[in-house]
Amino acid sequence: QIEISQYQQGQPLQQFQSAIRLLNRDRQSPQVFKEVRAMLMKLDFLLRQDEQYIYIQDARKLSLRGLFIMAKKPASELLITIPHPSSERLASDAAGLLFSY
Known part of the structure; x- marks a missing residue:
């Protein structure tokens, strides 16, 4: 049985997942x-892009x-996570090296 508080806590996560699913359909589309x-602004996230990344x-x-970085034209399905705090230099450097593959 799901209580109302559990539902309310899970709702932002579901909305975030919906936004990511939509973005994964077409990462090149301005619309x-x-x-x-x-969608993400309602969840207190900023969405930006450059030539290669979102x-x-x-x-x-x-x-x-956290900070999430997605390639506009991914070469693989690899997902890299960086532990918090991201200020840990070794973890950040290792993730950056992996991301280039």
Whole structure:
């Protein structure tokens, strides 16, 4: 049985997952990008992009949830996670090296 508080806690995660699924359908589409940006703004995430990557950054100042980087044209299905705090130099450097593959 699911209680209301559990449902409310899980809802932002489901909304985040929905935004990522939509983005994964077409990472090149300006319309999709605009729609996903609006979805993520409601969850206090910023969505940015450059020529190669899409960046999803936590807009909260306290209780940070992370930074997510997606390749616009991924070469593999590899997912890399960096443990918090990301200021740990060794973990950040290792993730950066893996990301280039």
